[in-house]
Amino acid sequence: MVSNEEIDKIRRSANIIDIISSYIPLTQKGKNYFGVCPFHEDHSPSMSVSEEKQIYKCFSCGASGNVFTFVSEYENVKFLEAVKIVADKCGIPFHGSVTTSKPKANQEEYEIMNIAQKFYQNNLNSQEGLAAKEYLKNRNLGEDVIKDFDLGLALSTNTLNKLLTSKKYSLDTLKNLGLVNENNGHINDVFQRRIMFPIHDLDGNVVGFTGRIYGNTSQAKYINSKESSIFKKGQILFNYHRAKKEIKKLKEVIIVEGNMDAIRMYSSGIKNVVALMGTSLTKDQVEILKSLRAQIILMLDNDEAGQSATYQNGTILEEANMIPLIVRLSGEKDPDEYIIKNGVEAIRENIKNPISFLDFKLKYFKKNLDLTKIDDLASYIKAIIQDLKNIPDEITRELTLKKISEEYDVSLDLLKSEFAKVQDKKNVPVKKKVLAKTRISKYDKACLNILYFMMNDELFILRFKKELGYFTEKKYRAIANEIMYYYEMNKKMELSDFISFVSTKDYIYDDVMDIIKNCKITEFSMEAFLEFIASAKKEMAKKEIEELKNKMANSMDANEEMEIALKIVNLKKGCVGNE
Numbered sequence: 001m002v003s004n005e006e007i008d009k010i011r012r013s014a015n016i017i018d019i020i021s022s023y024i025p026l027t028q029k030g031k032n033y034f035g036v037c038p039f040h041e042d043h044s045p046s047m048s049v050s051e052e053k054q055i056y057k058c059f060s061c062g063a064s065g066n067v068f069t070f071v072s073e074y075e076n077v078k079f080l081e082a083v084k085i086v087a088d089k090c091g092i093p094f095h096g097s098v099t100t101s102k103p104k105a106n107q108e109e110y111e112i113m114n115i116a117q118k119f120y121q122n123n124l125n126s127q128e129g130l131a132a133k134e135y136l137k138n139r140n141l142g143e144d145v146i147k148d149f150d151l152g153l154a155l156s157t158n159t160l161n162k163l164l165t166s167k168k169y170s171l172d173t174l175k176n177l178g179l180v181n182e183n184n185g186h187i188n189d190v191f192q193r194r195i196m197f198p199i200h201d202l203d204g205n206v207v208g209f210t211g212r213i214y215g216n217t218s219q220a221k222y223i224n225s226k227e228s229s230i231f232k233k234g235q236i237l238f239n240y241h242r243a244k245k246e247i248k249k250l251k252e253v254i255i256v257e258g259n260m261d262a263i264r265m266y267s268s269g270i271k272n273v274v275a276l277m278g279t280s281l282t283k284d285q286v287e288i289l290k291s292l293r294a295q296i297i298l299m300l301d302n303d304e305a306g307q308s309a310t311y312q313n314g315t316i317l318e319e320a321n322m323i324p325l326i327v328r329l330s331g332e333k334d335p336d337e338y339i340i341k342n343g344v345e346a347i348r349e350n351i352k353n354p355i356s357f358l359d360f361k362l363k364y365f366k367k368n369l370d371l372t373k374i375d376d377l378a379s380y381i382k383a384i385i386q387d388l389k390n391i392p393d394e395i396t397r398e399l400t401l402k403k404i405s406e407e408y409d410v411s412l413d414l415l416k417s418e419f420a421k422v423q424d425k426k427n428v429p430v431k432k433k434v435l436a437k438t439r440i441s442k443y444d445k446a447c448l449n450i451l452y453f454m455m456n457d458e459l460f461i462l463r464f465k466k467e468l469g470y471f472t473e474k475k476y477r478a479i480a481n482e483i484m485y486y487y488e489m490n491k492k493m494e495l496s497d498f499i500s501f502v503s504t505k506d507y508i509y510d511d512v513m514d515i516i517k518n519c520k521i522t523e524f525s526m527e528a529f530l531e532f533i534a535s536a537k538k539e540m541a542k543k544e545i546e547e548l549k550n551k552m553a554n555s556m557d558a559n560e561e562m563e564i565a566l567k568i569v570n571l572k573k574g575c576v577g578n579e
Helices: 004-013 016-021 067-075 079-090 104-124 127-138 143-148 159-166 171-176 240-250 259-267 283-292 304-319 335-342 344-352 357-364 374-388 394-408 412-426 442-456 458-467 474-490 495-501 506-518 526-553 558-573
Strands: 027-029 032-035 047-050 055-058 152-154 180-183 186-189 194-200 206-212 222-224 252-256 273-275 295-298
Touching: 004 067, 004 079, 004 495, 016 032, 016 047, 016 055, 016 067, 055 495, 067 079, 067 495, 104 127, 104 152, 104 159, 104 171, 104 194, 104 206, 127 143, 127 152, 127 194, 143 259, 159 171, 159 180, 159 186, 171 180, 240 252, 240 259, 240 273, 240 283, 252 259, 252 283, 259 273, 259 335, 283 304, 295 304, 304 357, 335 344, 357 374, 357 394, 374 394, 374 412, 394 412, 442 458, 442 474, 442 495, 442 506, 442 526, 458 474, 458 526, 474 495, 474 506, 495 506
Parallel strands: 252 273, 252 295
Antiparallel strands: 027 032, 032 047, 047 055, 152 194, 180 186, 194 206, 206 222
16 A cells, blocks of 8 residues: 555656656647647647646546546556656556456356466476477477466376365356366366467456467367356457557557467567457447547468458458558568568568558458459449548548549549448437436535535535535535535645545545536635535435434324424425425
8 A cells, every 4th residue: 555645756756747748748838738638539728727726627527636646547547557657657666466357256166267277387387288388489488488478288188177176166157167077977178188378368367268279189279268257358469468568659559460470570579469359349449449549550471261251350440540551561470470471570560560551451352353444443432432431531531532533534523422322321320328427416406516615616615614514415524524525634625636535435435536527616705605505505404304204194192293393394494485
């Protein structure tokens, strides 16, 4: 753990302008700085950064916080890791330890997979591992690669099963993790006589394995762990946990098809590389890539299947507003073979000279067509026009249509006319089911604004104590208590410091950040604050009156009913608008 004092010291030593400008360009306008918000599709500078208050806020999406929350969101890391990153950027010693915690619910599963990984690693150094090591050596995978990627060996006997059951792990758990299976009452290791490649989740925990044959056998070349409670292949990318740092440094991520491609490139010094966990990207994987905020380069296999996968995955990324660049290697099937045959510098040259996804598609649409034939040429041009509707940039569309017009001697006006028809179809409004918006009550609105005022100036904390003092809603009461506690300790209120103060208080942190994000107030006057106080009082009184009426209706005691009636009358006197 890190003390609040150390976190506060780091925050005070870090100027939010310097830190944020190391990620995005900022331009000063008056007292504040402005930049394009990295947390939504922003096309004009809508994020304001205050040097005076040491906070940022986007006027469009509401993203807001202090220097640590910005780094946490931008780098997609936890709060304390963001504190360490800021400390490192400022050259300040960081005395805490940042570790990736494993979910308690799956602690046993992670333990089992970790034991399995270590077991396979030890096997590779045994007598039986000599043949497997020789195979790896012949594939140009030396000791450094074996160590860096935790490569191992599954033996030809059911030794893993015996080891894990001896440690009292249940067979059901082992079967669910895909390490053992049952056949005619016999329990067997799923992986046997295979070189083992561990698969890690985004945090670096071992969650599965890929096993590859290395001897002469008719068995399948590769087998993979089945999905389990900790292994969802659509939610991870192979090598992500190793590549993340380099990707963020270079602001570029290379996506390859196979694990061996990623291993070969990474071990050759190209470390910003991840591999697909299937033929096409999933929604979760797209979100992972989006969080990296890096240029994507697709470098999939150099065969027909790889070409189709490039188009399929490029289209998925394009629809998510992440236009990829494309590298198509020539000569060898994949990056692994290409580096072995041509060397790492040759593949670096390819990476430096990618083609646009649009240029790739112009070639891809020609596949299996004879453009000397009228029908095929018409099909090709129609495919291009249909695809252009997904490209928002007007200049790119115009230049593409002009290029097609000149290359195939087709009237530019005709092409534009056909494109306009496609655009019209795209813009036909689709009836969508409108979901009813959740309306916020007057009481909730008043409470949220009162809390936001209190977070921004101690004068409002003192006036809150005098005029209201509490909230009936537990959630708001907890936040108010923390605000007052913070003020009592520091004798002042600084929003940027308060955010750090509540960062370890899981029971209110998200609620505090939601208030900061959603409250649109920029001018803080006592008059406006007192209006919110009056509104909260009124709504609290209304609620209490209703509760008292219900209590009186159920009362069997005349004296109690009289007392309740007097309370209601007194409440109504102070509750303007009630009759």
